[in-house]
Amino acid sequence: MVSKFLRVSWRTVGAIISRVVVRKLDGLGDRLDGLKHIGIDELSYRRHHEYVTVVVDHEHGVVVWSSRGKSAATLRRFFEDLGEERCAALESVTIDLSRAYIAAVTEAVPHARLIFDRFHVQRLVQDALDETRRAEVRAAETEDGKRALKGTRYALLKSPWNLTDAVHQTLAELEQANQTIFRGHMLKESFAAILGGR
Structure with missing residues (x-):
């Protein structure tokens, strides 16, 4: 889209991006130094067929590392680039519930506190x-009872500040x-409050 809009080749766009990235990164030193709290996630591109693993420094809010893929092997490369000494300095790692990421993190930095992203939890x-x-709908004894419970899904998922009369x-x-079901709903709301979502 950029190359069409500017009427330049995609290679030219790529070269411009490379120059800007180098200029913006110049003077920042080694971004992997001094990391204590990091976040790891994947981003999809090409209509969700390709992925990039991204590591963020939580303290400074900057991307410090990225690589193609979303496997444990991809994330292991980050920890290899980080090295033993800097891995030992990590205090916490925030990730989603990806088994691949969990395996790579627990293998490389077992001492770091593992924090799961609250949205996934x-x-x-x-x-x-x-x-x-x-399950309660299936167990309901009458059709009226089933119908009444089926109509609660939307209400149960709504945030409390968005509730209509x-x-x-x-x-x-x-x-x-x-x-x-009502007890489950109250547990969900309590859990959301604990996670900081309310």
Whole structure:
């Protein structure tokens, strides 16, 4: 898109990007020095068919390393570039729930505190609540009971600050109709508050 808009070849765009990156990085020294708290995630490109692993310095909010791929081998290369001494200085690593990343981090820096991204953890809680709701729908004895519980999915997933009067009413009725689902909902909200999402 950039090359079409500017009417230059993609190689020219790439060369410009390379020069800007070098200029912006000049004078920053070795970005891998002094790392204590890092975050690791993957970014997709080419319509989600290709991935890049990105490592961020949490203290300074800057990208310090990136490489193609999202495997444990990709992340191991980062720790190899970091070296033993700088790996020993890491205090915490924030990642998503990727098994590959978990394996690479626990292997390279077992002493560092492993922190899971709260959005991924919150998603697990929401999925568990939805599975509980579906199980309760299946267990309902009447069609009216099933229908009433099926209509609660949207209300259960809403954030408390976005609740309309109708959703408040649905949750109030749910508290009377099904304590199991309502208790799951309250646990989800408590968990979100603990994670800092409320």
